[in-house]
Amino acid sequence: MLRMVRLTLTEDVEAVVLIVRTVHLSQRPAQTSQCRQTDSDFIPLNEERLQRFQKALGFESVSRDSGDSNTDEIFKFGEFIIASFPHIHRHSPLVTWERVNNLSLLYHIQGNDPSLKPYLLMAHIDVVPVTNLDQWDAPPFSGEVKDGFIYGRGTIDDKNNVMGILEATEFMLSSNIKPKRSFYISFGHDEETRGNAGASQVANLLRQKGVKEVEFIVDEGMTVLEGIIDGVAGPVASVGVTEKGIVLLNLSVELPPGHSSMPPRETAIGILARAVLRLEENPHPSMLGAGVETDMFESLVPKMSYLQRVVISNIWLFRYPLSWLLSRKPSTNAVIRTVTAVTIFNSGVKFNMIPPLAEAKVNHRVHPSQTIQEVVDYDRAVINDPRVKIEVVYSMEPHPVAGHGESDFGYQVLRTSVRQIWPEAVVVPAIMVGNTDTFNFLNFSTNVYRFSPTHMFPGDPERFHGINERMSVKNYEQVINFFYHLIRNADQAGLSPVHSAHPDL
């Protein structure tokens, strides 16, 4: 249906008559949720639980490169997990668990209703290395609490999710609560190198066990964002319903070496530098309006002003100014286009020698509305220099889009659980801008969600793989309770009105 709307855009600009799509987004029903109101609804972050998280952060379970990781520390972290959660690992008859490939972990928690399809919770136990040690406000493997924040590599990627899932499951089992729906937990040990020794082996093992399908999958991913999307106040829980593809390119230029006193007009370094500059100066086009990000912006409408609503309801019309606005911040830019990061640049042998070879590594994260081939073709056209050799070292197409409607059970379980922890949050489908271990499990379900219950404010996205990775003590309590609610909600057949899990949350 179409209607005419008269708008005043600014005081200087005459009122403009626009034909706009009628989207009564402001009148959409409030999102609903449910929660039991009993003592067993809330898991307090007592000293014991906080200390367990701090100890988990103490393990230097670092993955540097494929085949180059601190396997001793990863193993010890696994031992710590096994020793710290007695109901999961020893007392409960509902749980079976095993080490996979020595370092990863797989659990099965038996529900009492075999007619319900199980689901899968995922996280990873490895972390990326630490850099810029002198700029950390607390040592990165200390788990030190400073001004209400727990510091350490892994606090947001991904020991928060590992420990949150374990605390929630342990609490449930120790409270003698038996789930109706069975679930699996997979903790991979090489996510940070995209290796095939961790989650990929867990997936193989599940297949060997005869598991063909799960109801839904939740892995690390997008987060609860506050103050990060310009013009949107309050928390926005962005749930990755798809994941960007990835292309790793090797660019190289080979030219004959020689004496630096008689240099050629161009060197391999100069040619490659120009190619890299062209890539940076010609970003891939905005895909705004072509996919999930449209659903995301439309779901944000309850948090928007009238003018913003008009813009969002008519992305087809405001695509260019909106793309320009979103492009200004790396975090929002990542949502609307394929991004390009030149991550490694190598060349040169000696001060007085013309280099025989220059190489650069380019890392693209591919928007779900594009294909790997389109990205490589675009790069080739932009570089426009046959002397630059372009090789695809690794690639993965963007993931399919998971259901995110009213009748998509997994999405509704997530949405309900988020609203119990953050009652004022709007839950929106989003594109996961980084990559996860879920690619190993895409054959098990079309309902794959990438979401971490991490509450992020401006400046926080940079902490991923960065300096001063941290999580507030309050947020860690929310993480535990989010997973606890998720496990309980997965047992519910339907949805009913929202209330928060605990007055303090």
Ligand SMILES: CCCCCCCC/C=C\CCCCCCCC(=O)N[C@@H](Cc1ccccc1)C(=O)O
């Ligand atoms: C309008 C919406 C605004 C969106 C703002 C986004 C704010 C940031 C929130 C979440 C970002 C999540 C990104 C973190 C990714 C974590 C997982 C990870 O690090 N995976 C690795 C996997 C990998 C890939 C290639 C080689 C080795 C490992 C990654 O993606 O780099």
Ligand SMILES: [Zn+2]
């Ligand atoms: Zn991660």
Ligand SMILES: [Zn+2]
């Ligand atoms: Zn990571």
